[in-house]
Amino acid sequence: MFATPAYAQAADGVGGAFASFVPLILIFAIMYFLLIRPQQKKVKEHQKMVEALRRGDQVVTAGGLIGKVSKVKEDGELEVELSEGVKVRVVKSTISQVLNKTEPAKS
Missing domain, CATH: 1.20.5 (Single alpha-helices involved in coiled-coils or other helix-helix interfaces)
Structure with a gap:
């Protein structure tokens, strides 16, 4: 039941x-x-954005530094010029923003 x-x-x-x-x-x-x-x-x-970086681009790093890319290296690094004569090496992935893009060179 x-x-x-x-x-x-x-x-x-x-x-x-x-x-x-x-x-x-x-x-x-x-x-x-x-x-x-x-x-x-x-x-x-x-x-x-990081792969499209080239010399002359103005960038902001993750640490808040603003500078201009002076050299793009192959091993994932950039050389960024913060002011005249002050260049620092930066890892590409720490770039948080691109302020100004440079025009590609005409061939």
Whole structure:
């Protein structure tokens, strides 16, 4: 006459197991579209900006220094001139903003 706990749990079946994962799947989808995807987009834009740096561009570093690129090195470094005669080596990825772009040289 009374249902035992084993029968009550078995009545839930496969549909109940899937239904318990639906909220978890929805949370992951929301997190992906609101957090992960925009961050990946931002990183790609920053990489494009860093790869497009050339001599003469005025840049802002992550530390807040403003200077002009005087030399682009192959090993991920830049030489930035902060003022006349003051040049510093900077890692490319620490460039946060490009203020003024130079026009490409005409061939």
